[in-house]
Amino acid sequence: MPDAGPTAVLPRRPLTVGELLDSAVLLLRDHASVLLPFAALLAAGEQLLLAPLRTLAGSVPPIWWYADGRVSAYWLLLAVGAATEGVVIALLGSPAARAAGPALLGRTARAGELLRPAGARWGATLLLALVAGAVMFVAALCGPGWFVGFALLGALTPVLVTDRTPLLRALPRAVALAARGGLRAGLVRLLGYLGWWILRVGLASGILLTLPGLGLVPAEWAVPVALVVWAAVNTVAYPALACLDAVLHLETRMRSEGLDILLARSPAGMPERVLLAADR
Known part of the structure; x- marks a missing residue:
């Protein structure tokens, strides 16, 4: 693990897959406050939204697996869950991207910078987050289409916030970046999701199956406890994935657009937003 510090978070060079995953965790650690x-609020809202759909689908806690034969209802639940994940990760992508840019330039962004409305483009981010949710909903309904949708949408918010790309061009640019190099960025994003999915399911399942066995959770508390545990696990996983999107986006630009070379040749004193913009 590299030493803590902004240059360790995101070196100014193309990275290996392992370095990308490490950089995402380090970026989350530095900006966890x-x-x-933010992720806790979004994750809690997601659990409340999914709760009635789980009841409709006959899914039972603590793991919410398919239970009683309502295939169509459970398929809808999975699609809505994919959509909410897409929206939450896209929204978290805004502060994550605003943290990754300064890290690439050798400094750690202050909390106030990530929360400041100026330059955040929250209106456009919300629209793109809803687009991401709609795409993931349709892709999940198509089964394996989820893999394609998730792989291609990782750069959506970073393109908007870091590259300063116009709203109508953000989606095509994000897809193009994900597809470069034989879909490298998209495949790394899928790998990151798989790793965090295994961790989420393992951790949440372990907690929720152990507590009743120890007599710490009465049967009537199974549902609210499951909601809290899943929200807590996702509170870490979702911003970690958003940080992976942010560092993967900048690394893809270094690898395919020579961003590291452009930064090295830029004159001193140029504003950070201009340095990182895709079109100067």
Whole structure:
């Protein structure tokens, strides 16, 4: 593990897959005071939204697996869950991208910078987050289409916030970046999701299956406890994935657009937003 510090978070060079995953975790660690509370609100809202759909699908806690034969209802639940994940990760992508840019330039962004409305483009971010949710909903309904949708949408918010790309061009640019190099960025994003999915399911399952066995959770508390545990696990996983999107986006630009070379040749005193913009 590299030493703590902004240059260790995101070196100014193309990275290996392992370095990308490490950089995402380090970025989350350095900005946990902003990212985790924001993620907690979104994760809690997601659990409340999914609760009635789980009841409709006959899914039972603590793991919410398919239970009683309502295939169509459970398929809808999975699609809505994919959509909410897409929206939450896209929204968290805004502060994550605003943290990754300064890290690439050799400094750690202050909490106030990540929360400041100026330059955040929250209106456009919300629209793109809803687009991401709609795409993931349709892709999940198509089964294996989820893999394609998730792989291609990782750069959506970073393109908007870091590259300063116009709203209507953000989606095509994000897809193009994900597809470069034989879909490298998209495949790394899928790998990151798989790793965090295994961790989430393992951790949440372990907690929720152990507590009743120890007599610490009465049967009537199974549902609310499951909601809290899943929200807590996602509170860490979702911003970690958003940080992976942010560092993967900048690394893809270094690898395919020579961003590291452009930064090295830029004159001193140029504003950070201009340095990182895709079109100067």
